Amino acid sequence: MSLTSQQVPVLRSDAEALSVARELAAVLKRDSALRDRERRLPHDELELFSRTGLWGISVPKAFGGAGVSNTTLANVIAVIAAADSSLGQIPQNHFYALEVLRVNGSPQQKQRLYEEVLAGQRFGNALAELGTKNAHERTTHLAKAEHGFRITGRKFYATGALYAQRIPTSVVDDDGIQHLAFVPRDSDGLTVIDDWSGFGQRTTGSGSVVFDNVFVAAEDVIPFQSAFERPTTVGPLAQILHAAIDTGIARAAYEDALHFVRTKTRPWIDATTDIASEDPLTLKSFGHLSVRLSATEALLERAGEFLDRAQANPTAETVAAASIAVAEARALSTEISLAAGSTLFELAGSQATLAEHGLDRHWRNARVHTLHDPVRWKYHAVGNYYLNDENPPLRGTI
Structure with a gap:
């Protein structure tokens, strides 16, 4: 095409x-x-x-x-x-x-x-909030109104909202129940603020969205909380996409390291070669990166297969297995994306730090994105699953 x-x-x-x-x-x-x-x-x-x-x-x-x-x-x-x-x-x-x-x-x-x-419409998001007691608490309010509802609140980390035609928004009704409102981007009282200042993922538009008594039609509001009160694949689906992003960052850093060492890097003075790509210690480091990157990509494929099975037959067992398979991929993708972005400079040398090459973006992007949720808790969930037969919690962060 x-x-x-x-x-x-x-x-x-x-x-x-x-x-x-x-x-x-x-x-x-x-x-x-x-x-x-x-x-x-x-x-x-x-x-x-x-x-x-x-x-x-x-x-x-x-x-x-x-x-x-x-x-x-x-x-x-x-x-x-x-x-x-x-x-x-x-x-x-x-x-x-x-x-x-x-x-x-x-x-x-x-x-x-x-x-x-x-037809080509893009959906953004307005889920997370600042200033709550934890990352999952929501205060943005959904109030009943004639022919629909009114939304009042403020969101942050609203990746994609700046570019979207609809902004799916997590809201809490008068009974404390969460819903997802698919709010049109051009709604009166809705303001998207480009105030994302993270040192990585700089063009995601992950800033603020403000809702000032914004109307949303009843047919644009769907249940949200119930997706985590029974076995569904909403959580692991979110997580496999995060793992995919980190895997892509790792692949880009690895490929840029290969290219730079082949074309620009000089061998270290103690190496017994005049060609950087023949330095035995460099070869060992590239081998180590390559093995871990291949393992990450394989785990990503495997996680997708587990998730397919869980979508076809969502039970406590299949969803837990999918969540753990995705957590395994997410844990390794976190580590390899950071390692590839850092090791790139160790292997490529001082020239690689020049701003004209822009190679620092790989580590910065990985560091910012992998903070979405802590990898240490993924290892905890995986260990608890295999050692104690404990299924992971039904939410989007394992």
């Missing part, structure tokens, strides 16, 4: 989705370092991304989409993240919202919102 086409195609297969993602990634990679250095928001790149049809690949076949496997979905995100990790992260909550819709939406809600996605 042509990436310059204005019409949004509906992709039909896993193979087509992966092929389109690789073609797009080659385009997105060209100015990724420049966008990071100058914080150029990727509006044009996201339009191109949307027109590929990739944002609709998780729409079930019954509603006109490709319904790709979770392995394919994760690999698509990893491919895009390797080209530009901010562009890999922006659709993460889009796909998360689509999974909540699949699990908890009514047939009418699914039909309408899936159609919007297949």
Whole structure:
């Protein structure tokens, strides 16, 4: 397919989705370092991304989409993240919202919102809040109103909201029950503030969203809390996408390290070679990175297979197994993305630190993104599962 086409195609297969993602990634990679250095928001790149049809690949076949496997979905995100990790992260909550819709939406809600996605609409997010007692508490209020509801509150870490046509928003009603409201971006009283200042993932638009008595139609509100009160794949779906982003960052850092050492790096004075790529200690370090990166990519594939099985038959056992498989991939992807971004400089040398190369973005992006939730608790969940037969909690952070 042509990436310059204005019409949004509906992709039909896993193979087509992966092929389109690789073609797009080659385009997105060209100015990724420049966008990071100058914080150029990727509006044009996201339009191109949307027109590929990739944002609709998780729409079930019954509603006109490709319904790709979770392995394919994760690999698509990893491919895009390797080209530009901010562009890999922006659709993460889009796909998360689509999974909540699949699990908890009514047939009418699914039909309408899936159609919007297949037509090229992007969903952002307004989930997290600052100043609460923990990362999962929500205070943004959903109040009953004529023909619908009114939303009042403030969100942060709203990745993708700056670029979205709808902003799925977690809200709490008068009874303390959480819902997910699919709020149109142009709603009166809704303000998206570009105040994200993280030193990594600089163009994700992960800033603030303010709701000042914003109206939302009743048909745009779906249950949210209940997705974590029974076995569903909402949590592990969110987590496999995070793992995919980190895996893509690791792949990009590794490939840039290979290229730099082959073309620019000088061997250390004590090496018995005039070619940096023949330095035996450099070879050992690249071998170590390569093995761990291959293991991460294999775990990502495996996690997708577990998640597919859990989606087809969501029980306490299948969802727990999927959550643990995803946690294993997420733990290793966290470590390899940070290691690859740091080891790059050890192997490439002082030249690699020059700003003109932009190689520092890999470690910065990995460091910021991997703080989404702590890897130490993933090892705890995995150990508790295998040693004590304890299933992980039903939420989005394991």
